[in-house]
Amino acid sequence: MQPLREEDGPRAPLAGVTVVEFAGIGPGPFCGMLLADLGATVIRIDRPGPWDGAPSEGTLRAYRGDVMGRSKLSIALDLKDPSSRPVVEALLRKGDALLEGFRPGVMERLGLGPADAHAINPALVYARMTGWGQTGPLAPRAGHDLNYISISGVLSMIGLAGGPPVIPLNLVGDFGGGGMYMAFAISAALVSARASGQGCVIDTAMSEGAATLASMIFGMRGTGSWRDERGANLLDGGAPFYSVYRCADGGHFGVAALEPQFYAALVERLGVAGEPAFSAQNDRSTWPEMRERLVSIFSGAPVAHFEELFDGLDACAFPVYTPREAMAHPHNLARSAFIELEGVAQPAPGPIFDGRRPTTPSAPPYPDEHRRSVLEMIGLA
Secondary structure, three states: OOOOOHHHHHHOOOOOOEEEEEOOOOHHHHHHHHHHHOOOEEEEEEOOOOOOOOOOHHHHHHHHOOHHHOOEEEEEOOOOOHHHHHHHHHHHHHOOEEEEOOOOOHHHHOOOOHHHHHHHOOOOEEEEEEOOOOOOOOOOOOOOHHHHHHHOOOHHHOOOOOOOOOOOOOHHHHHHHHHHHHHHHHHHHHHHHHHHOOOEEEEEEHHHHHHHHOHHHHHHHHOOOOOOOOOOOOOOOOOOOEEEEEOOOOOEEEEEOOOHHHHHHHHHHHOOOOOHHHOOOOOHHHHHHHHHHHHHHHOOOOHHHHHHHOOOOOOOEEEOOOHHHHHHOHHHHHOOOEEEEOOEEEEOOOOOEOOEOOOOOOOOOOOOOOHHHHHHHOOOO
16 A cells, blocks of 8 residues: 555655645646655545446556556545545545646535635645636636647747747646646645645646746846747757757757857867868857758768767767667666656656665556555544
8 A cells, every 4th residue: 555665765755745636637647746756645536437346457557557646545536425525524634735736616616625625624735736827817718738838938939940839748838837846836835834834725827837947048038148039049959059960860869069168079079170160159150051061960870870979078969869768778777767667667756865766666556446545544444
């Protein structure tokens, strides 16, 4: 039942914290995973499954492959059924934090809004995550990551010159501006709640979290060193010495030689140090010719050639690896950066605390898998 092994305790900073997570999709479960990775006991309230007992083998495999469910405990409850109310209240009394990602008003209609929860447990950290936030004109509207990073101004910055914005998966809104931002907020609120005995309500908007991730870029705009056009800036592929190049074998090589010393190492190793196009790194008038030359160089040999060419050299030049290649990379292997759980390769819990990973994850649960143990934990066995 316990997601934390005995040897995990001393290096798991959130050991002893209990989080009640109302099941959802995407950023909410990711936030819960981050907290569980750091040692929190995360109890997920799932909807009742369409089976009696354990699910079928195929369904079970799907649940076991849910990386963001790892190390969590599951109890299934029908929140509209009055008979579930004593269990929910007992969970909230036991919990240090509540995590929900429903549209504004849903928890209130269930009688589980912040006022209801704090009447049960005044020290509870009540964490709410939505795309637009709990207030404002867009609060009741549906949306997804793409929409949240659009309104934040971030999506408009990503892409090649002359092309449309490029979708950065759903990493910026859902997971960076949502789940990770929320995990940070919960951790901070827990410190305050334990000191004061008083909980709080966290209103996380993924659109705002995404904008926060771009704080440096907004600062650069304010000083005139960033243009509101794609592919024209230092960090968006506009600079040829901070870009990705296609190689002869169809693979790609990333160059990020921003600082003068790394740029000097790059051009020297490529044998172009004496060419006019490379004489003044930050002279934008030379960038088109510099890019054309680099495209020609990288397209003339496979990725392995350039990987060997830059091996051991601080030129900030590395291949673009696929997930399979990344998991097999010697550096990642040396740090145990990836693990395999239930046959699914995935990033390991992190960061590293006192030289070790914070926890060893347990398998993601299927709905209601831990009913008995959760009821025992909250005194309702």
